[in-house]
Amino acid sequence: LGVTLFKAATGEVPFTSTDWFELARMHVEAAPPSLRKKRPALSKRFERLVMKCLAKHPDDRYRDASALLADLAEVDGKPPAGLLARWREWWSG
Structure with a gap:
């Protein structure tokens, strides 16, 4: 998911x-490049979210989708309309 967010x-x-x-080797060892160096208009909060998704060690990544959603909702202060509801419905089966 981190690579998808980075590409988007x-x-x-x-x-x-x-x-x-x-x-x-790069996927295993190299630090990902800074999002904000490529796109300075992106928020630091969003960059931290993506970098957490790209973390090498599993313990440094989000523990589950709801934790990611909580941080995603805070990126611009509010979630995109209906996004949280759709994701919760999808994750709950």
């Missing part, structure tokens, strides 16, 4: 290489 925000993926081994 910047139009680029966080890591690129023509060598698949190097690309895999």
Whole structure:
């Protein structure tokens, strides 16, 4: 999900290489580039959210979708209309 958010925000993926081994190494070891260096208009809060989604260690990522949704709702002070309700419905099955 972090890569999807990164791509949606910047139009680029966080890591690129023509060598698949190097690309895999980057995913495991390299820090993702700053969203705000690519798109300065993005909020620091949104950048932190995406970087948390891209964290290398699972304990550093969101524990579940509801935790991510809570932070996403705070990005601009309010959730997009209907988004939380749709996601809650989808996650609850």
